[in-house]
Amino acid sequence: MAEAPNPEPPGLVAALTRRRGALSITFEAALPASGVTALFGPSGAGKTSCLRMIAGLDRGSAGTLSFGGEPWQDSRRRIFTPPHRRRVGYIAQTPGLFDHLDVAGNLNFGWRRAGRPAHLDREELIDQFGLRPLLARRVGALSGGERQRVAISRALLSDPALLLLDEPLSALDGAAREDLLGRLEALHARLAIPMIYVSHAIDEVARLADFIVLLDAGRVVTQGPLHATFTRLDLPSALIEAAGAVLEGVVTAHDPTDHLTELTFDGGALLLPRDRATVGDRLRCRIAARDVVLTAERQAGSSVLNQLACRVIAVGDADHPSQCLVQLDAGGTVLLARITRRSLRILDLCPGRDVWAQVKAVALGA
Amino acid sequence: MAGLSSEDVEAFGLTLRLAATVTLLLLVIGAPLAWWLARTRSGLKPLIAAVVALPLVLPPTVLGFYLLLLLGPHGAVGQLMSRLGLSLLPFTFGGLVVGSVLYSLPFVVQPLQNAFEAIGEGPLEAAACLRAGPIDCFWSIAIPVALPGVVTAAVLGFAHTVGEFGVVLMIGGNIPGQTRVLSMRIYDHVEAGEYAQAHILSICLLAFSFVALLAMTLLRPRLRANG
Numbered sequence: 001m002a003e004a005p006n007p008e009p010p011g012l013v014a015a016l017t018r019r020r021g022a023l024s025i026t027f028e029a030a031l032p033a034s035g036v037t038a039l040f041g042p043s044g045a046g047k048t049s050c051l052r053m054i055a056g057l058d059r060g061s062a063g064t065l066s067f068g069g070e071p072w073q074d075s076r077r078r079i080f081t082p083p084h085r086r087r088v089g090y091i092a093q094t095p096g097l098f099d100h101l102d103v104a105g106n107l108n109f110g111w112r113r114a115g116r117p118a119h120l121d122r123e124e125l126i127d128q129f130g131l132r133p134l135l136a137r138r139v140g141a142l143s144g145g146e147r148q149r150v151a152i153s154r155a156l157l158s159d160p161a162l163l164l165l166d167e168p169l170s171a172l173d174g175a176a177r178e179d180l181l182g183r184l185e186a187l188h189a190r191l192a193i194p195m196i197y198v199s200h201a202i203d204e205v206a207r208l209a210d211f212i213v214l215l216d217a218g219r220v221v222t223q224g225p226l227h228a229t230f231t232r233l234d235l236p237s238a239l240i241e242a243a244g245a246v247l248e249g250v251v252t253a254h255d256p257t258d259h260l261t262e263l264t265f266d267g268g269a270l271l272l273p274r275d276r277a278t279v280g281d282r283l284r285c286r287i288a289a290r291d292v293v294l295t296a297e298r299q300a301g302s303s304v305l306n307q308l309a310c311r312v313i314a315v316g317d318a319d320h321p322s323q324c325l326v327q328l329d330a331g332g333t334v335l336l337a338r339i340t341r342r343s344l345r346i347l348d349l350c351p352g353r354d355v356w357a358q359v360k361a362v363a364l365g366a
Numbered sequence: 367m368a369g370l371s372s373e374d375v376e377a378f379g380l381t382l383r384l385a386a387t388v389t390l391l392l393l394v395i396g397a398p399l400a401w402w403l404a405r406t407r408s409g410l411k412p413l414i415a416a417v418v419a420l421p422l423v424l425p426p427t428v429l430g431f432y433l434l435l436l437l438g439p440h441g442a443v444g445q446l447m448s449r450l451g452l453s454l455l456p457f458t459f460g461g462l463v464v465g466s467v468l469y470s471l472p473f474v475v476q477p478l479q480n481a482f483e484a485i486g487e488g489p490l491e492a493a494a495c496l497r498a499g500p501i502d503c504f505w506s507i508a509i510p511v512a513l514p515g516v517v518t519a520a521v522l523g524f525a526h527t528v529g530e531f532g533v534v535l536m537i538g539g540n541i542p543g544q545t546r547v548l549s550m551r552i553y554d555h556v557e558a559g560e561y562a563q564a565h566i567l568s569i570c571l572l573a574f575s576f577v578a579l580l581a582m583t584l585l586r587p588r589l590r591a592n593g
Contacts, residue, residue, distance in 0.1 A: 057491050083494040084502075090495035096488030100510040109506075110496030151492075158496045 009033050009068050011194055012162065016053050016063035016073070025049045025218040031196065031211060033068065036188050038205040038226070039198045041215035042238045047198040048093070050215065051164050054196065055090045056083040067162060089155030089163045093170060095147050097139040103150055104135040110158025117159045129153045129183060145176030149183070163195040169204060184208055202242040203363055206230075206286040214239055231334040233316025233325050240319040244288035245335045251281045260305075267331030271305045272362050286363040289325060292337035293358040296347055306359035310335060312349050328357055374567060376543055377551040384459070384547060385527040388466040392474040392523040393516070395467065400478035400519075401504060419472045426469060430536025433465050437537070457539040462547070465533040474523040481515020482508055514586045521582045525575055 011033035018025040025046040031037045039047045052058045054065065056072065059080065065073040072081045083090070089110075098106050111122060126132050129149040134142065139150065148168050155163060168184070169177045181204060188195070188208055199205050205212065205226070212229045214221040216236045222229060227246050235243055249265030254277040261277040263270045263285065272285060298307055310328035318325045318338050326349060328335040335357055349355065370378075403415055421429055437455040438444045444454050455461035485508060493503045509516065531549040538545030540554070548567055555564035 055491075055495055057494070082499075083491070084497050084499045086495075087497075088495055090491070092488060092491065094488055096492035098489055098492070098507065098511075100507075100513075109493070109498070113497040113502075154492075154496065 010066070011037075012054065012065070012067050012196070014050075014054065014063070014065045016050075016061045016065055018049055018053060018058060018061040020060070023218060025053075026220070027053060028220055029213050029223055031213070031223075032194065034192075034194050035210035036195045036197055036208050037211040037213060038209035039196060039213050039215060040202075040205050040209075040239070040242065041200065041221075043200055044217075045200075045215040045238075046218040047200070047215055048166055049218075051090070051166050051196065051198050054162075055088050055164055056081060056086050057090070087159070087161040089158055089160030091148070091151045091155050091163075091165045091168055093166045093168075095151030097142075097147055097150060097154075099138075099140055101139070102135070103131060103137050103139060103142070106139060106150055106154050107131070107135075107157055110154060114157070114159040120157060120159055122157060125153050125156060128186070143176065144171050145180055148172065148180055152184075152187075161193055163191070163193055164198075165195065166198045167200070169199075169201070181207065202244075202288075203286070205242075206246045206363065207284060227334070231327060231336045233314060233327055237319040240289075240325075240338075243318075243325060243336050243338065244286055244291070245333065246284060246286050247333060248282060248284050251277045251279050251283060253279065265333055267329075267333035268308045270308075270359065270362055272364055274364065283364070287335060287359055288361070288363070289336040289338035291359060291361040292328075292335060293360060294326065294337050294339055294343070294347060294349070295356045295358055298356050299358060302358065304358040304360060306362065308335070308357045308359065310355055310357045312351050312353045312355060314351055315344065315349065328355070330357065370566065371563070373542060373546075374551060374563065377546050377548050377567075378570075380459075380543065380546065381528055381548040384462055384466065385524045387463055388470060388527045389520055389524045391463065391467050392470055393520060396471060396474035396478055396519065396523075397509070397516070399471075400475045401482055401508060403475065404479045404482035418475050421469045422472045426530060426532025427536055429469055430465060430533040433461075433468070433533070433537050437461060437464070456537055457541060457545060459544055462534060462538045462545050465537045466527045466530060469530055469533045470523045470526045473526045474519040477515050477518040477522060478512065481512035481518075484515075485511050517585055518582055521578050525578045528574065529571065 010030070012029070012031040014027050014029050016027045027050045039050055041047055049058065053061045061073070062075040063073070064071070064075070071079050072086055073079060098109065101109070107126070111120070126135070129152065131149060131153060134146060134150070139147065142150065152165070152168065169180055172180060185207060197208055209226050211224070212226050213223040214229065214235070216238050221236050221239070222232065230242055231245050247265045249263040249270070251261055252264040252269065253262040254274070259273055259275055260271045261274040263272055263283055270285065308330045310330045313327040313329050313334070316325045316327070322340055323338055324341050324344055326337045326339060326344070328337060337357060347355070399418065403411060434456055435441050436443050439448065439454060447454060455464060489507050489511065490503055493507045498506060529549065531553070534545065534547055534550060540546050540550050548571060552564050552567045555561070555567070
């Protein structure tokens with residue numbers, strides 16, 4: 001048992017069902033043992049229910065659940081590991097801070113119970129989440145963003161094997177949201193343990209996730225690596241807004257006068273509006289299907305800066321009969337364009353044809 | 367105090383000792399019971415809740431009467447106790463404690479249950495995911511967060527025990543130094559036409575009850591603010 005030959009231990013493997021009245025939730029997934037997995041789907045899809053089942057907070061679920069090969073739940077064998085023995089760091093939508101303790105007391109709660117693990121740098125984590133000036137503060141006096149930062153740090157200090165976040169940004173606005181998203185991106189880069197991130201906001205998912213589980217109406221629609229999943233043609237219509245390509249590239253140039261950064265990826269280069277960038281940095285960006293216009297030839301005299309030479313891979317249905325989704329190969333990178341059926345006909349697009357993709361807008365990562 | 371006889375002072379001391387003992391026991395029994403009632407999804411909950419609440423509507427004399435039968439030499443508990451070589455409880459301080467605990471239980475359980483229910487799932491689930499087991503959660507989250515409720519429960523339990531009469535009458539009798547508490551003493555004074563003495567003791571109890579309620583009202587917001 002101790003020296004398993006398999007170098008890559010399994011992550012979370014779930015086959016759980018939950019019935020509550022008319023609502024039935026089925027969560028079947030096999031998630032990677034590292035990186036960020038997003039549970040993505042519209043409101044009411046059952047994302048929070050799935051996260052609660054994983055944490056062991058819902059005793060009404062049936063089926064099997066294991067993490068790293070260790071069974072957490074097996075209804076048939078009457079196995080149910082209670083939450084406090086699962087080593088999950090669970091950050092609920094409303095963070096459930098302990099009002100009777102100050103910020104330091106909240107942070108120490110799980111840390112002490114985990115035996116003050118030496119590999120966790122408590123001081124560094126406090127600084128990383130900007131909590132040092134708040135340590136003696138009562139939690140009742142904290143802002144929404146501060147509360148989330150305390151909740152996330154508190155969970156990390158309990159030395160979890162798996163981190164679960166339920167829409168940590170949903171109650172935040174503007175600057176606080178951007179601040180926390182940036183900290184989560186930094187966390188993603190350093191975090192050794194896997195994270196499951198529930199969200200219905202595509203920009204958060206595009207910036208943070210590596211793997212994605214799409215949920216709709218209480219069941220898993222599809223799951224896979226982020227890039228491949230959002231460029232599929234068979235996304236359910238409830239998720240069509242999320243259709244698009246997520247690209248990761250390297251900064252190859254920056255023009256401070258025009259505030260434009262050149263990002264090079266397999267298949268070309270894009271110019272992104274950005275105030276600062278360091279050559280050599282890796283960046284993520286998202287090109288939504290509705291932001292891609294297709295033309296037969298390269299356009300001269302256009303305000304669109306980003307034009308990519310592509311070849312049509314396939315055509316699929318979109319959310320409205322007037323529209324369709326065109327899957328494109330831009331030198332090895334898959335893009336998606338949402339255009340009208342009429343345009344498809346006029347341009348005479350079919351698999352194998354060369355076209356130019358005019359990218360109207362690119363959403364950025366940090 | 368000039369108007370207080372040594373018997374009155376003895377009754378005072380006995381009453382305080384009884385109320386303190388009973389309050390302590392009520393918290394020890396009532397807190398886990400209230401926690402269970404606040405958390406359980408068991409079908410037994412309505413039944414247990416009704417049994418606990420029964421003294422609220424039951425005449426104290428009825429409770430005292432059945433306790434007398436149950437704990438007496440022919441009762442089930444009484445026979446068990448004599449078989450174990452224990453002395454019988456009726457007309458002893460111990461009997462008074464048992465009767466008072468049962469009689470005041472709802473006054474302790476209900477504020478505790480309300481306070482526990484008010485905590486909500488959030489902090490308790492968070493604690494569970496921070497490796498705190500159920501007993502750990504009870505001590506580190508439930509009790510500190512529900513502290514104002516614990517204080518209310520203790521004050522109500524104490525005050526209610528000080529003021530009871532019917533149960534004491536039935537199960538305690540009126541034995542000086544053993545079971546003759548203040549309320550019995552007042553009754554004795556009135557029976558004997560000693561209205562002045564009855565007045566003094568009654569005023570003391572009235573003042574005590576008022577101060578207890580006042581302290582509770584003043585203490586609660588402060589406890590909440592300090593966590």
